[in-house]
Amino acid sequence: MSDLTQANKITERFDALLKSIAPTQRRQLAREIGKKLAQSNRSRIQKQQNPDGTAFAPRKKRIKTKKGKIKRNAMFKKLRTARFMKIVANANGVSVGYKGQTAHIASRHQFGKEGFVDKKKGIKHKYEQRELLGFCDQDLETVEDEILRALSN
Numbered sequence: 001m002s003d004l005t006q007a008n009k010i011t012e013r014f015d016a017l018l019k020s021i022a023p024t025q026r027r028q029l030a031r032e033i034g035k036k037l038a039q040s041n042r043s044r045i046q047k048q049q050n051p052d053g054t055a056f057a058p059r060k061k062r063i064k065t066k067k068g069k070i071k072r073n074a075m076f077k078k079l080r081t082a083r084f085m086k087i088v089a090n091a092n093g094v095s096v097g098y099k100g101q102t103a104h105i106a107s108r109h110q111f112g113k114e115g116f117v118d119k120k121k122g123i124k125h126k127y128e129q130r131e132l133l134g135f136c137d138q139d140l141e142t143v144e145d146e147i148l149r150a151l152s153n
Helices: 003-019 023-046 100-111 137-152
Strands: 086-090 093-097 114-118 123-126
Touching (some): 023 137
16 A cells, blocks of 8 residues: 555544644644654664565675775665754644755655766666655554544643
């Protein structure tokens, strides 16, 4: 099931109840949900896992080996930081994602697109699909718990 379908199910389920809450409280709730979703996605990126729990596709092996080459670090170390992963919340909802050049880079990996590695030399590469952002079942439970907590107050 797609992430959008899962999010729509939650929206349909709680829509009437959420409209009874004041807009400032909805914005605050959206912010809290956004923080929890961002943290969940950050920890998943750190573990190098897709939202469904499968491991990210490994990096492409280099053809040439360099003398004294650097040990391979985890991918997307900077993309998981709060500096790049943005939360936008308002009374109507919340979004967690990237902006600008960072969004362009992240979308290449999220959807497995083709892009330039070196524009000057015209070198293109087809990136493996690595889902950086998405919902898992635990995220959906967290969203439901936060909404129920807000409604009980």
